[in-house]
Structures are given as structure tokens and as C-alpha cells.
Amino acid sequence: xxxxxxxxxxxxxxxxxxxxxxxxxxxxxxxxxxxxxxxxxxxxxxxxxxxxxxxxxxxxxxxxxxxxxxxxxxxxxxxxxxxxxxxxxxxxxxxxxxxxxxxxxxxxxxxxxxxxxxxxxxxxxxxxxxxxxxxxxxxxxxxxxxxxxxxxxxxxxx
Numbered sequence: 001x002x003x004x005x006x007x008x009x010x011x012x013x014x015x016x017x018x019x020x021x022x023x024x025x026x027x028x029x030x031x032x033x034x035x036x037x038x039x040x041x042x043x044x045x046x047x048x049x050x051x052x053x054x055x056x057x058x059x060x061x062x063x064x065x066x067x068x069x070x071x072x073x074x075x076x077x078x079x080x081x082x083x084x085x086x087x088x089x090x091x092x093x094x095x096x097x098x099x100x101x102x103x104x105x106x107x108x109x110x111x112x113x114x115x116x117x118x119x120x121x122x123x124x125x126x127x128x129x130x131x132x133x134x135x136x137x138x139x140x141x142x143x144x145x146x147x148x149x150x151x152x153x154x155x156x157x158x
Contacts, residue, residue, distance in 0.1 A: 038100075042116060047111050052091055064078060066078040088100045088103075099112045
């Protein structure tokens with residue numbers, strides 16, 4: 001006669017371990033960003049060292065709503081260098097689709113449009129990993145329930 005309490009305990013430990021492994025896996029990289037940038041309305045602008053005179057500034061076109069110095073996927077108007085509240089300005093004579101000015105402690109710097117920022121969207125690779133982990137956990141749970149049920153009924157054979 002098998003020891004049900006010991007078997008249940010091993011299955012619980014296995015399920016908890018698997019669940020913890022899935023929960024602790026992080027899709028975000030822990031490396032620093034490759035360059036300084038700001039994101040405004042889903043568009044990424046790479047910072048340059050070109051100063052912009054205050055007299056050349058136009059209207060405020062946005063501001064930093066989130067700051068982080070770690071790679072990952074973020075939404076909103078964020079920056080990897082400038083703190084929350086930093087303002088973005090249009091530059092007279094330059095379309096905001098080409099470049100904007102960013103407020104810094106030393107004045108205003110030009111930021112050039114680089115393209116659409118794809119980080120605000122959750123990548124398929126991240127979703128796929130979580131779906132796979134969930135399916136594995138579901139399969140392990142179903143097998144554990146079936147084995148326990150058979151052992152309790154006495155129909156389990158080794």
C-alpha cells in the first residue's frame with residue numbers, strides 16, 4: 001500500500017517549485033540602455049549633444065511621465081535619462097516628426113526622431129513563454145490529480 005501523505009507532499013512541492021520558477025523568470029533585460037532617448041506619443045527620439053536656444057523653442061509637445069534606467073517594455077512618454085516631469089518642446093522651423101528639444105539642467109538639447117517605439121507593446125515572445133509555462137503547470141496538475149484519484153481508488157498499478 002503506497003504512502004499517500006508522502007506522495008501528496010512530493011506533488012505539492014513539485015507544483016510549488018514549478019510555479020515559483022515560472023513566476024521568477026523575468027522577460028526584462030537587466031543591462032543598461034545603449035543610448036539616451038525620450039519617447040513622446042509612441043515615437044522614440046535619440047538625444048544629441050546639439051544645444052537649442054530658448055528663443056527657438058515652440059510649444060510644449062509632451063513631458064516625461066515615467067523614468068527608468070533599465071531595459072524593458074514601458075508605455076507612455078518615458079525616458080532612460082531624464083526625470084519625470086521633464087518637458088519636450090517643438091523647435092521653430094523643424095517639424096516635431098523630425099526633432100524636438102528636451103529640457104535639461106544645462107539648457108535644451110535636440111533629440112532626433114528615430115522611429116516608432118515598439119517597447120510599449122508586449123512582445124509575442126513574452127506572451128508565448130507565459131502561455132507555455134501555464135500549459136505545463138496545467139498538465140502537471142492534471143496528471144497529479146489523476147494519479148491521486150487512482151491511488152485512492154486502489155486502481156493504480158506500478
